[in-house]
Amino acid sequence: xxxxxIKSILxxxxxxxxxxxxxxxxxxxxxxxxxxxxxxxxxxxxxxxSNLNRQYYFHDQIGMLKVFALKQNLKLVNxxxxxxxxxxxxxxxxxxxxxxxxxxxxxxxxKAEMKHMIIDAxxxxxxxxxxxxxxxxxxxxxxxxxxxRRSDKLIICxxxxxxxxxxxxxxxxxxxxxxxxxxNAVLEILLGKNPYK
Amino acid sequence: MMxxxxxxxxxxxxxxxxxxxxxxALKNFSFKMLVIKLNGKLIKKTDxxxxxxxxxxxxxxxxxxxxx
Numbered sequence: 590x591x592x593x594x595i596k597s598i599l600x601x602x603x604x605x606x607x608x609x610x611x612x613x614x615x616x617x618x619x620x621x622x623x624x625x626x627x628x629x630x631x632x633x634x635x636x637x638x639s640n641l642n643r644q645y646y647f648h649d650q651i652g653m654l655k656v657f658a659l660k661q662n663l664k665l666v667n668x669x670x671x672x673x674x675x676x677x678x679x680x681x682x683x684x685x686x687x688x689x690x691x692x693x694x695x696x697x698x699x700k701a702e703m704k705h706m707i708i709d710a711x712x713x714x715x716x717x718x719x720x721x722x723x724x725x726x727x728x729x730x731x732x733x734x735x736x737x738r739r740s741d742k743l744i745i746c747x748x749x750x751x752x753x754x755x756x757x758x759x760x761x762x763x764x765x766x767x768x769x770x771x772x773n774a775v776l777e778i779l780l781g782k783n784p785y786k
Numbered sequence: 787m788m789x790x791x792x793x794x795x796x797x798x799x800x801x802x803x804x805x806x807x808x809x810x811a812l813k814n815f816s817f818k819m820l821v822i823k824l825n826g827k828l829i830k831k832t833d834x835x836x837x838x839x840x841x842x843x844x845x846x847x848x849x850x851x852x853x854x
Contacts, residue, residue, distance in 0.1 A: 612854040701819045701850040708821050708850075712828035727853050738794060740846040741826030752851035759853055 596624035602779050603627040605691035609655040612723045613697030614645035615768035621663045627671040632656050633678040643761040681710045693775050696722040721774045726767040727751040727759045746770040788841035806834040821848040
């Protein structure tokens with residue numbers, strides 16, 4: 590497929606991004622670059638300086654709500670992408686309401702409990718929907734541990750090993766790898782497997 | 787004896803059938819924050835004791851950790 594053909598498919602698609610931290614901001618930017626039609630982004634948080642070591646925000650955006658700053662940045666990358674921004678702390682009913690029209694959902698939460706909640710919500714209320722989850726991306730190095738696996742419509746990206754801790758902080762390179770791996774999995778769902786080898 | 791796919795790896799058990807809980811105990815999955823899928827279907831925590839796993843089944847055990 591040429592890039593024009595790819596864009597003509599992607600512009601009809603909508604992707605939900607649940608959380609706009611390291612995983613969400615970086616995967617959203619990648620999807621905007623390749624010409625996704627619409628993004629539905631949700632987060633409740635405000636940008637602080639410590640976010641800038643990995644999240645797709647700029648120094649002069651400190652203090653802004655992440656969803657609004659991300660909408661700005663997405664529009665700078667690709668003015669054609671439609672962005673629906675929700676300033677909200679998501680619960681199960683919100684997840685269904687906000688994301689039910691999306692073709693794919695990217696899980697980009699920070700807390701394990703929230704990851705659990707969205708996996709449960711999608712399987713229970715939207716079982717037809719693909720969900721791309723990021724698990725394990727703290728620290729640096731260990732490229733060979735980062736992988737992707739799936740069970741039916743649930744896709745897991747990450748090392749499934751490195752939890753964030755004071756001594757194991759999330760950093761731009763590894764978080765970016767997993768975020769872009771999630772965006773890449775989204776493309777495979779939307780475009781089908783790449784036949785060109 | 788039964789053979790299942792556990793996290794994409796072949797696993798042999800002496801028993802013919804086991805519950806999800808029994809497999810978690812045998813394989814030492816002791817974490818609290820787990821997601822279990824059996825043949826693509828999500829298994830709720832309250833059903834771990836009653837859901838049977840048998841030969842040929844595909845089981846995914848996902849340990850959720852924070853970070854994102």
